[in-house]
Structures are given as structure tokens and as C-alpha cells.
Amino acid sequence: MSERLNRAFSEPAVGMTRLIMYVMAGDPDMETSVRRLSGLAESGVDVIELGIPFSDPMADGPVIQAAAERALAGGMNLTKTLEIVRTFRESYATPLLLMGYLNPLLQYGWERFVEDAVVAGVDGLIIPDLPWDESKGLRALTAELGGELLTFIPMIAQTSEREDIEALTAEEKGFAYVLSRNGITGGEVEIPATVLDFLKDLRQLKLPLCVGFGIRNPKQVQRLAPFVDGVVVGSALVDRLAALDAEGIDLNTMKEREQEIFQWVQSLKAGV
Numbered sequence: 001m002s003e004r005l006n007r008a009f010s011e012p013a014v015g016m017t018r019l020i021m022y023v024m025a026g027d028p029d030m031e032t033s034v035r036r037l038s039g040l041a042e043s044g045v046d047v048i049e050l051g052i053p054f055s056d057p058m059a060d061g062p063v064i065q066a067a068a069e070r071a072l073a074g075g076m077n078l079t080k081t082l083e084i085v086r087t088f089r090e091s092y093a094t095p096l097l098l099m100g101y102l103n104p105l106l107q108y109g110w111e112r113f114v115e116d117a118v119v120a121g122v123d124g125l126i127i128p129d130l131p132w133d134e135s136k137g138l139r140a141l142t143a144e145l146g147g148e149l150l151t152f153i154p155m156i157a158q159t160s161e162r163e164d165i166e167a168l169t170a171e172e173k174g175f176a177y178v179l180s181r182n183g184i185t186g187g188e189v190e191i192p193a194t195v196l197d198f199l200k201d202l203r204q205l206k207l208p209l210c211v212g213f214g215i216r217n218p219k220q221v222q223r224l225a226p227f228v229d230g231v232v233v234g235s236a237l238v239d240r241l242a243a244l245d246a247e248g249i250d251l252n253t254m255k256e257r258e259q260e261i262f263q264w265v266q267s268l269k270a271g272v
Helices: 003-010 030-042 062-073 078-089 102-108 110-120 136-146 162-166 193-204 218-227 235-245 251-270
Strands: 018-024 047-051 096-099 124-126 176-179 209-212 230-233
Touching (some): 018 030, 018 062, 018 209, 018 235, 018 251, 030 047, 030 078, 062 235, 078 096, 078 102, 102 110, 176 193, 193 209, 193 218, 218 230, 218 251, 235 251
Parallel strands (some): 018 047, 018 230, 047 096, 096 124, 176 209
């Protein structure tokens, strides 16, 4: 596991809990993506997820699907996504994960992808359509090629088979991405007691637990914080940024308005 990602979970959280934020690469363009990644890092986000746009994002809701469509229409691809990472890494040490689907990675070529991702400064991978028990071969190859610098992040749902969860008990790298509800990303979710009970059961794992899907306000974060090591916020941020882009404002005004969004990001972490 990369030292950046290890440090994010070995050092005490600042605020209620660790905050992981998601944005789509190339939405609306590369320059804006780099600026917004920088803003997230400067806002104190603990880990950043950078989405790889794909035409068939089966686990994503309409907000992130639309972001992927905009990015693809603008010519974004995996090569340019890695270029965004390289540019970001020149100035920031915030851990960065790529979240995307298996098809574009295999088309790029797995060995080439691992080499280029490590050089660019990627710390880990979240691949929703690659079940953990089916990823063993790719995980082993990645460790061989990348010196274990690229960490695979497992996803756990309340519908996950018990044996699949038990298979993670020996894992110690990265964190477990726990879904607050079943289905696709987006929307807003109440945090029922069943979710909290599920999180308590997962404490058998050595991995830190981070919860995502539908998290969009400090109240939700506050309810989850005693039970988790971090929360993941994606659609809520992508939605705010998309609304800002749709206003057609000039660059200086855009930057000012982005700062308001980054203040909202900080409020999630602080519980305000």
C-alpha cells in the first residue's frame, strides 16, 4: 500500500471522521478537473476518488452517469485521466484512487495501466464490476508489477454473501467501501439502525470502514461517524459542480463559486 494511503488511515482523523470525495475526470474539461482536485486537497479532504468516464456505468446513478457522458463528449479517456493525476501529484500528496469499470482498464492493457498508474501517482483502485473473489488474479499481477503500490478497495453491501465478507478478514491494506444502501449511487439516504448494526458486524475486519452512497449532509456524517473510519461523498458534489458549470459564468466568478462549494465540503468534515 502506498505511504500516502497508509498515512491517511494511520493518523487520527481531523473533524468528525475522514472524508473521501468523488469527482469525474474531465467533467467538464481537464483544466477544470485539476483545479477542482486541488481545491479538494486544500479543503482538507483525506482521500480523493477520481472517476474514469465509461459509457455503461452500471453502479452509478443519473448524476454520475451524466458526468461521465459530459466527460466522454469532451474527449476524456484513461490516458488523459492519468495525465490529470500526474499534474495533480506535482503539487499535492492527498491519496488519490481511480474509480472505474474493468473494460476501459483491460482495453488500455493491464500491465501498461499498472505501470502508468504507479508513475502518475495513483494510490488505489475501486472497480465496482469486479467482485473481490474474482479479482485475485489481477490483484496478484498488480502486486507483481506495481510493488503493491496500487491497493484494491473492496466494496461491501448489506446483500454481500457472508463468505465474501469473511474472505476480507485477512486484508489489511486500504479500506473497505461499505454501501449505505443497495442499488446505484446518488439520491439521499436516511441512516437506519440496520446500517449501523451492519457496520458493527463488520468490525471483525482489520480494514478501516468507509461508507458511501447517498451521503450529502453533515447530519448523516454525524450519525455515521461513531461507527466508521470515513465517509464517501460523490453525487452530492458532482451535482453541485454540474449546476455551477451550467450557469455559464466567467472564470473568475467560477473560481469564487467553487470556493463556496469547498466550504460546504469542509462543513461535512466539521459537522457544521
